[in-house]
Amino acid sequence: MQIEIICTGDEVLTGKIVNSNFSYISQKLEDVGLGVRWGTVVGDDREALLEAFTRAGARADAVVVNGGLGPTVDDLSQEIAASAAGVDLVLNETWLARMEERFRLRSRIMPPNNRKQAMLPQGAEMLDNPIGTACGFALDIGRARFFFTPGVPRELHRMLEEQVIPRLLARSGTPGVIHLKRFHSYGLGESHADALLSGIERLVPDGSVKLGFRAHYPQLETKLTVRGADRADVARKLAPVEAELRRRLGNFILAEDDETLEGNILRALASSGFTLAAVETFTGGQIAARIAPLPGADAVFRRGLVARDLAQINAALGLDGGGAFTLEAAEHVAKAARLTAGGSHALAVLVMLDDGGDRIEFGGTIFIAIAAPAGTVTRRTRIVGGREWVRLGAVELGLDCLRRHLLGLPVDERIDFEKA
Amino acid sequence: MQIEIICTGDEVLTGKIVNSNFSYISQKLEDVGLGVRWGTVVGDDREALLEAFTRAGARADAVVVNGGLGPTVDDLSQEIAASAAGVDLVLNETWLARMEERFRLRSRIMPPNNRKQAMLPQGAEMLDNPIGTACGFALDIGRARFFFTPGVPRELHRMLEEQVIPRLLARSGTPGVIHLKRFHSYGLGESHADALLSGIERLVPDGSVKLGFRAHYPQLETKLTVRGADRADVARKLAPVEAELRRRLGNFILAEDDETLEGNILRALASSGFTLAAVETFTGGQIAARIAPLPGADAVFRRGLVARDLAQINAALGLDGGGAFTLEAAEHVAKAARLTAGGSHALAVLVMLDDGGDRIEFGGTIFIAIAAPAGTVTRRTRIVGGREWVRLGAVELGLDCLRRHLLGLPVDERIDFEKA
Numbered sequence: 001m002q003i004e005i006i007c008t009g010d011e012v013l014t015g016k017i018v019n020s021n022f023s024y025i026s027q028k029l030e031d032v033g034l035g036v037r038w039g040t041v042v043g044d045d046r047e048a049l050l051e052a053f054t055r056a057g058a059r060a061d062a063v064v065v066n067g068g069l070g071p072t073v074d075d076l077s078q079e080i081a082a083s084a085a086g087v088d089l090v091l092n093e094t095w096l097a098r099m100e101e102r103f104r105l106r107s108r109i110m111p112p113n114n115r116k117q118a119m120l121p122q123g124a125e126m127l128d129n130p131i132g133t134a135c136g137f138a139l140d141i142g143r144a145r146f147f148f149t150p151g152v153p154r155e156l157h158r159m160l161e162e163q164v165i166p167r168l169l170a171r172s173g174t175p176g177v178i179h180l181k182r183f184h185s186y187g188l189g190e191s192h193a194d195a196l197l198s199g200i201e202r203l204v205p206d207g208s209v210k211l212g213f214r215a216h217y218p219q220l221e222t223k224l225t226v227r228g229a230d231r232a233d234v235a236r237k238l239a240p241v242e243a244e245l246r247r248r249l250g251n252f253i254l255a256e257d258d259e260t261l262e263g264n265i266l267r268a269l270a271s272s273g274f275t276l277a278a279v280e281t282f283t284g285g286q287i288a289a290r291i292a293p294l295p296g297a298d299a300v301f302r303r304g305l306v307a308r309d310l311a312q313i314n315a316a317l318g319l320d321g322g323g324a325f326t327l328e329a330a331e332h333v334a335k336a337a338r339l340t341a342g343g344s345h346a347l348a349v350l351v352m353l354d355d356g357g358d359r360i361e362f363g364g365t366i367f368i369a370i371a372a373p374a375g376t377v378t379r380r381t382r383i384v385g386g387r388e389w390v391r392l393g394a395v396e397l398g399l400d401c402l403r404r405h406l407l408g409l410p411v412d413e414r415i416d417f418e419k420a
Numbered sequence: 421m422q423i424e425i426i427c428t429g430d431e432v433l434t435g436k437i438v439n440s441n442f443s444y445i446s447q448k449l450e451d452v453g454l455g456v457r458w459g460t461v462v463g464d465d466r467e468a469l470l471e472a473f474t475r476a477g478a479r480a481d482a483v484v485v486n487g488g489l490g491p492t493v494d495d496l497s498q499e500i501a502a503s504a505a506g507v508d509l510v511l512n513e514t515w516l517a518r519m520e521e522r523f524r525l526r527s528r529i530m531p532p533n534n535r536k537q538a539m540l541p542q543g544a545e546m547l548d549n550p551i552g553t554a555c556g557f558a559l560d561i562g563r564a565r566f567f568f569t570p571g572v573p574r575e576l577h578r579m580l581e582e583q584v585i586p587r588l589l590a591r592s593g594t595p596g597v598i599h600l601k602r603f604h605s606y607g608l609g610e611s612h613a614d615a616l617l618s619g620i621e622r623l624v625p626d627g628s629v630k631l632g633f634r635a636h637y638p639q640l641e642t643k644l645t646v647r648g649a650d651r652a653d654v655a656r657k658l659a660p661v662e663a664e665l666r667r668r669l670g671n672f673i674l675a676e677d678d679e680t681l682e683g684n685i686l687r688a689l690a691s692s693g694f695t696l697a698a699v700e701t702f703t704g705g706q707i708a709a710r711i712a713p714l715p716g717a718d719a720v721f722r723r724g725l726v727a728r729d730l731a732q733i734n735a736a737l738g739l740d741g742g743g744a745f746t747l748e749a750a751e752h753v754a755k756a757a758r759l760t761a762g763g764s765h766a767l768a769v770l771v772m773l774d775d776g777g778d779r780i781e782f783g784g785t786i787f788i789a790i791a792a793p794a795g796t797v798t799r800r801t802r803i804v805g806g807r808e809w810v811r812l813g814a815v816e817l818g819l820d821c822l823r824r825h826l827l828g829l830p831v832d833e834r835i836d837f838e839k840a
Contacts, residue, residue, distance in 0.1 A: 013456060015447030016634055018440050022461065027435030036433060037468060041442070041459030048457060214436050284712030285705025288726040292704030293811055297728060303736055304726030306708040308718035312761065316723055316736070341732065358715075391713055
C-alpha cells in the first residue's frame, strides 16, 4: 500500500515550527509495519493545497493530511478536500452538537466561527476527536483514501492511534494485530546492537517479527514489531525473541516501552525507602534535573550540589582542601554528600575537561562514585566528541551507573562511547 | 521566485529523525525575504527521487535538495540529479584532490568509496564544503536551478549561508543586501509584542523593513529583515526602527542576535568580577545547568544547591528549621547561599506547586530572591499551564530577574505569563 503524508500550514512551511508531526506520523505508521513513501509540506494556500491533494490522490492508496482543521479563515483543509473530491461542504449536525455541548459544559457560548469546523465534505466519514473542536474525517480523493487530522499534537496523536491506524491496517489487508515492543539502552551504538542481535528475527520463521533501531544519543531504542492473528498469537511469537533480546543486550537495557531511566531509578530508590543526594561538576545540574522535578521525587531526592571547582564542593560538604578531580575525590565527596544529606545513597560525577576550545576531539575524563549503606563503588572513564557530547554522556553514564548499582549489576561494564 | 525544498533519506522519511534541516533551510530563506512554496520528503529510492526532482524542475524556479551526498550506496543524489538533467556523471578532479588532501593531513588513506563523492553531473557547478567530504553542487533540471546540499547539519548550515543563499538572492533579482536583526525577550507573548510594535515597519516608508516573530516558550524572538542597496543603506534604514523597537520592548530585551540570556548573565558577572551561587527546588538543577557548563563559568559559578524540601536547603546552608516556601524563605536562603559560597551574588528560586496531578490548570507560586553586596531584591509570582510549563517559566524568570538586577533594571515588571 502506497501511503503519503501531507503537512499543511504556513508555520510549518516557513520553518517557524519544526515539523515534528511529520516524523511522529511516519514513525507510528512504520511501527505497525506501514511504510510511508512520500511527504509533502504546503502552506495555507488554496492553489498549493489543491495541487497537493490532487497529486497524492492520483498516485497513493492512502494519504494522511495534518493541519488546517481550525476555525480561522486560513484553515482550508475541509474546503480544499471538498474541491478536490468534487463535492460540496455540508454541515455535520452530530459534530456541531458535540461542539456546542462541550462549550455548554464549560459555561461558554460557542463563537460563530467554530461552526466552520462542523462543515465536512459530502460523503466524508467523521473521525472522532474527543479532546478538541477539530473534527477529523476520511474521504476518497482520486484513487486514494484521505485521512484528515488536526495539527495540535495531542489531538493528532490520539486520532492517529484510535481512528486512523486501525482503518489503514484494515485497508492494507494486514491480518490481525500488530504490537510494538521497545527497549531503551545506554552504552551500545546502533551498529553494535545490530550485530549483537543478528538473526534474532529468525527465531520466528514466518517473518512476523521485525527488528528496528532509533538512536538518539546518548540512548538507543531497540524496537520489535510483531504481527499476529490476535493478541495471544502476538504474545506467543514475541516471547522467545524478547527473551533472547534480553539475554543478548543484558545489563544494557535500562527501561522498556514508556519507562525512562530516571523513572526507573526513582522507583528503585522509593521501593526500598532509599533517598538520594547528587554532586556534579561540568554536568552543571543536569543529573539532578533528571530526577528532582519528577512526581514523587520530593520524598526521595534530598540534595543536589553543583560546582565547577572541587574546593567549593569540599567546602559545601565540610571537607578540607581542593585539588584535582580524581576517583578518590569522587569517593570522598560521595561519602560526605551521603552523610550530610542524611540519606541512604549519593551519586558523585566529576568531569575533568580537556584544555582548549570546543572541537570534535575535545574530551573529558569522568570520575563516578556511588556511596551506599553497604559501601562505595566507583568508575572512571573517558568520553570524547566535543563539550556537549561529553556533558550528555557524563549525565547518562552517571545515572546508568546508579541504576546498575541499585539493581545489583556491575557498574563498570565497557560501553561503546568510552575511549581507552 | 518559486522555491521548493526536497529532503531526502530513509531516516527522515520514516521519522527516525525529526526533519529539522527542512525548518532550518526554510527559516533561513524566509529571513532573507525568500519564501518557500513547497516541501517534499522522499526516501533513498531511485524512482521517488527522480519523480521529486522532475516534478520540482517543472514547476519551480529554484530547488534546494538536502541529503544523499554521502559515500554509501544509498546516497543517490548525484546519480538521480544526472538522470533528471539527462547528463552523465563525471569525476570532479578538483574535489577528488581536496578530499585526498584532507585525508592525507590526518595521516589517513582515503577509502575507495569516497571517490563517489567527487562524481558530479556534467555541467554542474561545485559548491564548496570546507568542513566535510560531501561536495555540494548546482545544476539546471527542467526550468529550475537545483542546489544540492549535505545532510550533516553543520555542513548544511555553512553551505546554505556561504554558497546557496547568495546565489538564490542573485537569481531572485533582489537588489543589494539583506540583513536580519534579532532580539530575544522573555515575558511578552507574540501577540502582545506584535501590538507593542504596531506600525514600526512604516518608519521606513519604502517597505524595505519587515517585522517577524518566532515564539519558543519561554522566549520570544523578534526579527527585523532589512533590504538595502548596500551595507550602509541597510544600516541607515535599520537604525531608526531598531531604536524604536528597543524603546518599545525596553527592559524585556534580554539578548540580541546570537547572544543568549545565560551568556549575557555570565558576561555581566565576569566583567565586574562577580561570582554566583544558585539555590533551586522544583527547577531541579536547570538554573545551574544553564550557566555552570558554559566556557568561562568555572571562574564565576561557585555553587548550586538543589532540593525539593526547604529543611534540606536550610540544613545544607547551616540555617535552622524547614517550613513552607515563602518570599522570606527565599530571601534567607539567598543570603545564606551568598555567604557560604563566599561569593558576591546568590539567586534563589523556590517553587510551591499546586496539589494534584498534572493538568493544563496546574500551576506554581514562584519566590525569587537575589542577594548581592548592596542588599537583596525579591519577586513573587504565579505561573499556570502544567508542570513542564511552570518549570520552564520558573527557570527563565529566575535567570531574567538576575539579568535585570545585574543591569540595574526593575526585577518586578509584569510579564504576560503570570497570573494574579
